[in-house]
Amino acid sequence: MQIIDGKKIADEIKAEIKEEVSRMLEKGQRAPHLAAILVGHDGGSETYVANKVKSCEQAGFQSTLIRYEDDVTGEELLQRVHQLNNDASIDGFIVQLPLPKHIDEQKIIEAISPDKDVDGFHPANVGRMAIGLPCFVSATPAGIIELLRRYRIDTRGKHCVVLGRSNIVGKPVSLLMAQKATPGDATVTICHSRTANIADITRQADIIIAALGQPEFLTADMVKEGVVVIDVGTTRVPSAETKSGWKLKGDVKFDEVAPKSSYITPVPGGVGPMTIVSLLRNTLQAAKTTVKS
Amino acid sequence: MQIIDGKKIADEIKAEIKEEVSRMLEKGQRAPHLAAILVGHDGGSETYVANKVKSCEQAGFQSTLIRYEDDVTGEELLQRVHQLNNDASIDGFIVQLPLPKHIDEQKIIEAISPDKDVDGFHPANVGRMAIGLPCFVSATPAGIIELLRRYRIDTRGKHCVVLGRSNIVGKPVSLLMAQKATPGDATVTICHSRTANIADITRQADIIIAALGQPEFLTADMVKEGVVVIDVGTTRVPSAETKSGWKLKGDVKFDEVAPKSSYITPVPGGVGPMTIVSLLRNTLQAAKTTVKS
Numbered sequence: 170m171q172i173i174d175g176k177k178i179a180d181e182i183k184a185e186i187k188e189e190v191s192r193m194l195e196k197g198q199r200a201p202h203l204a205a206i207l208v209g210h211d212g213g214s215e216t217y218v219a220n221k222v223k224s225c226e227q228a229g230f231q232s233t234l235i236r237y238e239d240d241v242t243g244e245e246l247l248q249r250v251h252q253l254n255n256d257a258s259i260d261g262f263i264v265q266l267p268l269p270k271h272i273d274e275q276k277i278i279e280a281i282s283p284d285k286d287v288d289g290f291h292p293a294n295v296g297r298m299a300i301g302l303p304c305f306v307s308a309t310p311a312g313i314i315e316l317l318r319r320y321r322i323d324t325r326g327k328h329c330v331v332l333g334r335s336n337i338v339g340k341p342v343s344l345l346m347a348q349k350a351t352p353g354d355a356t357v358t359i360c361h362s363r364t365a366n367i368a369d370i371t372r373q374a375d376i377i378i379a380a381l382g383q384p385e386f387l388t389a390d391m392v393k394e395g396v397v398v399i400d401v402g403t404t405r406v407p408s409a410e411t412k413s414g415w416k417l418k419g420d421v422k423f424d425e426v427a428p429k430s431s432y433i434t435p436v437p438g439g440v441g442p443m444t445i446v447s448l449l450r451n452t453l454q455a456a457k458t459t460v461k462s
Numbered sequence: 463m464q465i466i467d468g469k470k471i472a473d474e475i476k477a478e479i480k481e482e483v484s485r486m487l488e489k490g491q492r493a494p495h496l497a498a499i500l501v502g503h504d505g506g507s508e509t510y511v512a513n514k515v516k517s518c519e520q521a522g523f524q525s526t527l528i529r530y531e532d533d534v535t536g537e538e539l540l541q542r543v544h545q546l547n548n549d550a551s552i553d554g555f556i557v558q559l560p561l562p563k564h565i566d567e568q569k570i571i572e573a574i575s576p577d578k579d580v581d582g583f584h585p586a587n588v589g590r591m592a593i594g595l596p597c598f599v600s601a602t603p604a605g606i607i608e609l610l611r612r613y614r615i616d617t618r619g620k621h622c623v624v625l626g627r628s629n630i631v632g633k634p635v636s637l638l639m640a641q642k643a644t645p646g647d648a649t650v651t652i653c654h655s656r657t658a659n660i661a662d663i664t665r666q667a668d669i670i671i672a673a674l675g676q677p678e679f680l681t682a683d684m685v686k687e688g689v690v691v692i693d694v695g696t697t698r699v700p701s702a703e704t705k706s707g708w709k710l711k712g713d714v715k716f717d718e719v720a721p722k723s724s725y726i727t728p729v730p731g732g733v734g735p736m737t738i739v740s741l742l743r744n745t746l747q748a749a750k751t752t753v754k755s
Contacts, residue, residue: 275595292589292597299588299637300629302568326656334640336593343636344592347627347652356663358651359640363619370649 170427171320173399173434175312178319179442183228186449190229193456201456202231203287203448204253204262206246208272209239214265221263224445230452233259243272247280254282260456261287261305263448284458287451290337299344305451310342312443313378313399317352322376322397322432329355330371332387332420333380338401342378367391379420389425398426398433401440417441463720464613466692466727468605471612472735476521479742483522486749494749495524496580496741497546497555499539501565502532507558514556517738523745526552536565540573547575553749554580554598556741577751580744583630592637598744603635605736606671606692610645615669615690615725622648623664625680625713626673631694635671660684672713682718691719691726694733710734 190200203225207218218234225232235249246264253262262285268274278286283293289307297304306314317324329346333339339359347357355376360367368391371377379387380401392398402420410416419436427433434440483493496518500511511527518525528542539557546555555578561567571579576586582600590597599607610617622639626632632652640650648669653660661684664670672680673694685691695713703709712729720726727733 292593292595293586294589295592296585296587296589299592299633300585302585304585326658328658334642340592340637340640343640343652344633347633347636347654349627349656354654354656356651356653356657358649359636360649361640361647363642363647364649365619365621 170430171432172427173316173320173432173439175316175434175439175442178316179446181319182315182446183224183449186228186446186453189453194229199258200229200231201452202233202258202260203452204233204235204259206235206237206249206253206262206264208237208241208246208265208268211267214267218265221445221448224449225452228449230449239269241269241272243276246272246277250277250280254280254285259285261285261452263288285455287448287455289451295336295341298341301348301350305454306345306447307337307341308444308447309338309380309401309440310345311447311450312440313342313401314345314352315447316399316434316440316443317397320432322352324352324376325354327355327375328358328373329376329378330358330360330374331378331380332360332367332371333382333401334359334361335380338378338380342380346376346378381420383420384418385420385422387421387426389422389429392426392429394429395431396429398430399440400434400436403436403441463723464725465720466609466613466725466732468609468727468732468735471609472739474612475608475739476517476742479521479739479746482746487522492551493522493524494553494745495526495551496745497526497528497552499528499530499542499546499555499557501530501534501539501558501561504560507560511558514738514741517742518745521742523742532562534562534565536569539565539570543570543573547573547578552578554578554745556581578748580741580748582744588629588634591634594641594643598747599638599740600630600634601737601740601744602631602673602694602733603638604740604743605733606635606694607638607645608740609692609727609733609736610690613725615645617645617669618647620648620668621651621666622669622671623651623653623667624671624673625653625660625664626675626694627652627654628673631671631673635673639669639671674713676713677711678713678715680714680719682715682722685719685722687722688724689719689722691723692733693727693729696729696734 222232278290283291289305294304331343343357343359346355371391376397378399384404400419400421405415406418408416417437515525571583576584582598587597624636636650636652639648664684669690671692677697693712693714697711698708699711701709710730
């Protein structure tokens with residue numbers, strides 16, 4: 170059994186990106202520039218955006234944080250999005266979700282130019298990914314694929330069972346795992362809340378990607394020996410062991426599933442650290458296109 | 463065992479569409495208007511477009527056929543696409559594929575306004591479908607879903623095995639079958655050329671959608687009793703029985719699989735007749751939006 174160390178891989182990739190940024194600067198090009206729009210003062214969103222900004226700085230990117238209060242109108246946000254679309258000094262930008270309820274989130278997402286949509290949430294990017302065209306893949310599925318690649322896990326012709334059909338993980342990672350690519354080329358089964366006899370299916374899996382958001386859902390009796398397990402779950406559960414009073418739990422009962430696995434991601438320290446790296450990679454890619462054109 | 467009669471369902475839907483067009487005309491609205499661009503003189507494309515135009519007329523639509531010779535430039539086509547995008551008298555249009563090799567097909571597809579893309583091939587429509595937003599679904603997957611709906615086949619929680627991962631059938635129908643909808647809500651497995659032990663998987667299926675393009679691939683030993691079989695294959699194979707010298711073969715060995723099935727589509731006369739109907743439905747939907755706005 171080998172632990173897939175997402176933290177280590179993420180650090181390696183950050184170093185590679187930093188290296189590439191240095192080379193861009195040496196050539197007289199400017200550094201990649203990511204902008205983030207943050208609305209309101211939700212604790213989770215504040216933390217996520219702060220981490221993104223910090224990671225940008227570590228990688229040598231320029232970053233711009235644009236803040237709005239909760240009472241911003243959809244129209245104001247749309248105008249700002251259009252402005253960022255047309256600002257040649259910004260390579261990519263994100264709008265931190267969720268937005269306040271009075272704002273049509275989907276309308277904001279679709280206003281972002283697909284060429285600057287480094288979160289990969291615009292339907293045109295989702296569609297391009299589905300068709301197998303160059304695109305920005307969203308952070309979590311891209312991070313999962315990169316972990317499989319870096320650990321050289323054989324996926325071709327394997328049976329990959331995806332637990333969950335969310336737009337941000339289950340559906341896109343299913344498409345990526347099924348497509349003719351490496352990693353990829355797997356036989357993929359998508360399971361969800363309506364799936365009957367789910368254990369009969371997971372027991373057939375060579376690879377399980379668990380993204381249901383149900384803490385410790387996947388137990389030892391549900392997997393076969395040698396399975397590869399990617400745990401995307403990050404549910405906060407109350408804990409007396411931590412200062413904060415909670416800790417993160419994955420969708421996998423790690424202690425009992427790990428001994429049967431060939432590879433397994435821990436929570437935290439597995440898929441999580443890869444998501445910010447995916448955002449940096451997308452922004453770098455956007456910058457290279459901008460700089461080139 | 464019940465034969466799923468695609469011809470009959472398609473005729474019913476055409477009659478419903480015609481009825482709806484009559485009501486639009488009675489209200490003083492204009493008829494839906496579909497335009498088709500046909501490049502060159504490929505026999506297959508000529509036949510497909512002629513059938514589409516004929517079906518439009520039968521449904522009371524207006525139709526416009528725009529022809530170009532094989533030597534048309536990509537730039538000329540792009541200009542025509544832009545013109546159609548901006549022509550308020552056209553509700554939707556299609557560019558018959560394939561295009562001559564010197565033309566960048568994907569560039570043409572992406573130039574079509576997603577609001578007029580009644581073939582549903584634009585990445586923005588593919589992405590909207592993947593996310594579960596209102597969109598134009600392409601003809602074959604939409605036709606399959608409609609057949610399941612009209613025959614009230616229970617899909618919720620069933621195991622649906624899709625054979626083939628093409629952009630026009632396998633991938634979109636997998637997403638539609640997995641999404642929270644009726645029909646839909648199925649556990650979906652996508653199989654393809656790299657799948658190991660495919661018969662072990664198909665034997666578990668409650669529903670099989672075969673879209674590999676391999677004549678008579680699915681045999682009786684590969685299915686369980688009571689399976690629902692949707693055959694999307696349409697390969698021309700030489701035949702001494704027909705005047706043309708060929709006949710259409712599906713991906714299913716019909717004679718031996720049918721007795722084990724609860725429902726099965728024949729080839730021809732199953733999924734085929736539904737595809738033009740899907741195009742008409744999309745055009746009607748586009749027209750209703752245009753007329754409304």
